Amino acid sequence: SQQGEEDPQALSIQEGENATMNCSYKTSINNLQWYRQNSGRGLVHLILIRSNEREKHSGRLRVTLDTSKKSSSLLITASRAADTASYFCATDAGDYKLSFGAGTTVTVRA
Amino acid sequence: DGGITQSPKYLFRKEGQNVTLSCEQNLNHDAMYWYRQDPGQGLRLIYYSQIVNDFQKGDIAEGYSVSREKKESFPLTVTSAQKNPTAFYLCASSRLSGNTGELFFGEGSRLTVL
Numbered sequence: 001s002q003q004g005e006e007d008p009q010a011l012s013i014q015e016g017e018n019a020t021m022n023c024s025y026k027t028s029i030n031n032l033q034w035y036r037q038n039s040g041r042g043l044v045h046l047i048l049i050r051s052n053e054r055e056k057h058s059g060r061l062r063v064t065l066d067t068s069k070k071s072s073s074l075l076i077t078a079s080r081a082a083d084t085a086s087y088f089c090a091t092d093a094g095d096y097k098l099s100f101g102a103g104t105t106v107t108v109r110a
Numbered sequence: 111d112g113g114i115t116q117s118p119k120y121l122f123r124k125e126g127q128n129v130t131l132s133c134e135q136n137l138n139h140d141a142m143y144w145y146r147q148d149p150g151q152g153l154r155l156i157y158y159s160q161i162v163n164d165f166q167k168g169d170i171a172e173g174y175s176v177s178r179e180k181k182e183s184f185p186l187t188v189t190s191a192q193k194n195p196t197a198f199y200l201c202a203s204s205r206l207s208g209n210t211g212e213l214f215f216g217e218g219s220r221l222t223v224l
Contacts, residue, residue: 004152030210031210031211033212033213035213040198040218040220041217041218042114042200042215042216042217042218043153043200043202043213043215044215045212045213045214048211048212088152088153090213092210096141096158096160096206096210097143097155097158097168097210098143098155098210098213099155100145100152100153100154101152102150102151102152103151103152
């Protein structure tokens with residue numbers, strides 16, 4: 001079953017703008033992870049946030065986690081054309097596997 | 111370089127044929143996973159393995175089979191019992207710890223049934 005749901009399904013922004021996408025999930029988690037997928041390629045891990053953390057940064061990425069609302073957000077600042085990709089959240093519910101959402105497709109216009 | 115290698119990248123199959131997708135990792139990871147991805151959708155877990163000679167069904171195991179005879183290898187067989195096998199298949203691995211950490215993915219195998 002797919003635990004996470006991303007919102008929006010698709011996002012189109014101008015280069016230099018910020019992109020924000022959200023992920024909601026249903027059960028309690030140990031951690032939540034974000035991945036990027038370029039068209040036709042494998043997924044690449046971006047960031048992991050544990051259930052006892054509220055915010056995490058990595059370069060131009062900022063992730064927040066609200067366990068009371070069972071939601072997370074991924075912010076990409078100062079977007080570039082190379083950020084065009086699909087972004088997925090994945091949750092670890094303590095059962096030794098990750099459950100992925102359907103993803104947000106981000107298009108960065110030059 | 112360390113990583114995960116999937117082969118073949120593209121595969122065509124006639125209905126009624128079994129096909130095997132290869133997945134090899136040299137990261138010394140204990141856990142390995144197979145996911146299926148359909149156009150515009152997320153990943154659905156087919157099978158996963160935490161240790162050699164042991165594996166568990168994921169959410170959509172029907173019509174698929176796996177083996178884990180070696181730590182570095184986790185092949186997936188798509189059998190003729192899988193009614194809609196055309197999809198993008200992704201293999202991944204991770205270190206085995208108390209929680210599921212970062213997954214490392216291969217570049218995928220695209221299977222088309224003619």
